[in-house]
Amino acid sequence: MKKYYWILLILPLLCSLLVSAQEPVTFNGGNLVIGNHVSILEDQTNSLSIKEVVNSDAFVPSDVPIPNLQLSKSDFWIRFSIKNESDQEQILLALEYPMLSTCEFYSMADGRVQKLSYDEAFSKRKYKHQNFIFDINLAKGTTSVYFLRVKSSEQMVLPMIIGSEKTIMEKLVTNDLAWGIFIGLILVMVAYNFFIWLSVRDSSYFYYVFYSLFVGLTQITLSGYTYRFIFSDSPELNHLSIILFAGLAGVTGNLFMMHFLQTRENTPKLHKATYVSIFIYSAAIILRLLGYDQASYRAIDIAAVTTVLLTFTVTISLSLKGYRPAILFLLAFSLFFTGLLLFVLRNIGVVPYNDFSNYTKEGGIALNV
Known part of the structure; x- marks a missing residue:
């Protein structure tokens, strides 16, 4: 009986951990929508540091391809991991929603922070496009964790796509x-x-x-x-x-x-x-x-x-x-x-x-x- 008691006690905890864990996005070279592979943390204080965010257990998995955060005064942190199974080491992340006031990309692999905002002059952008586009350097066969911090005075929708530079740019040109x-x-x-x-x-x-x-x-x-x-x-x-x-x-x-x-x-x-x-x-x-x-x-x-x-x-x-x-x-x-x-x-x-x-x-x- 005691054995079954411990099983019943631990089972809900294991289920909770499984639900909160998001599988890495497997990148094979083509464009991939990743909204249902991310977890989201709402920072109502607008004061969390990246260190606090990395150690947070308050992330909630997304179950939709394109998360809709609606209108909010909060900062939102997006966490996801990518496993590179392609021959491309240079990957792009495109967030195809230009109405975000702030969008910061944090790479845990190399410690880089890339910041974009429509509150800044367009000429400062590396990629001359209104959508938010970030560089991801990831060797074949490796996996890394990434974070986004987004904020906006407008509606917040997150159509996030990863792909090679060629496939992402082809999609943007078509649009x-x-x-x-x-x-x-x-x-x-x-x-x-x-x-x-x-x-x-x-x-x-x-x-x-x-x-x-x-x-x-x-x-x-x-x-x-x-x-x-x-x-x-x-x-x-x-x-x-x-x-x-x-x-x-x-x-x-x-x-x-x-x-x-x-x-x-x-x-x-x-x-x-x-x-x-x-x-x-x-x-x-x-x-x-x-x-x-x-x-x-x-x-x-x-x-x-x-x-x-x-x-x-x-x-x-x-x-x-x-x-x-x-x-x-x-x-x-x-x-x-x-x-x-x-x-x-x-x-x-x-x-x-x-x-x-x-x-x-x-x-x-x-x-x-």
Whole structure:
């Protein structure tokens, strides 16, 4: 009986240790998403040193390919180990989310610390890309432990990929080409509607031109391209633009909807309610200007949900009455607003981060062209 007693006593402890341990990532040469091979430690004091972190037993294993840390004032430490089974001794770690305020990479093998931040000038980066890219030197057949410290005033999502320099760069170039096509479509849409406005002088087209412009700027800002190409030496402006462009897109989008659907005449009560969305978007911009970064980001999420719900209510009610502009509006914007709603739900952790929840907005915008 005593033997079984000790087995029952020790078994939960062994299970706990097995759960908390993460298997090393085995690198064979190709690109590999490592989110479900890492453990995460939240530092609510923002004061832990690397020595304290290395000795900590408070790490929690991740069970998703792309961890979503949402909005937080805490520092987060990410721990993982890599076993190199390839002939490549030079490996790259790419964190494909440029909105992190700080990202520090600690290598236990050689004691190196690599620090990157969008609060610093872009020209200081070794790899001229908006994503965070770090060097890993690891001999074939060896295993080493690594740590990341991340912090942000924005949403924190961690799509982490390891690969050879060749395969990582090929992936980044492919992404750049796709975004280049998207930016081209936005420019075409802005120019086309601008010339229509010059011809007809309809206020709906005037608001749609600015709405298209700010929606495009919002998407390329969230993807880091404004930091890379426009605000590369002005990180403060880049930080402001994250909310500024999104807020202006929301304001002009609501104004476009109000004029295009003539909500003042067709739905007077909902017309007045739309000003609530405009107010929240405006408040988000003011909050960012005053330095309330996380409050401004959350205000944008609230405004986006409010806008989606109001717009669907207006367009569906008018469509049921046979109002043709509302039917066209609903067909044109359904995918985009669905993507916008998924984006917000992803931000608050209701839906997981994946290509569908992350890029539905861009698909909807492209279809609007």
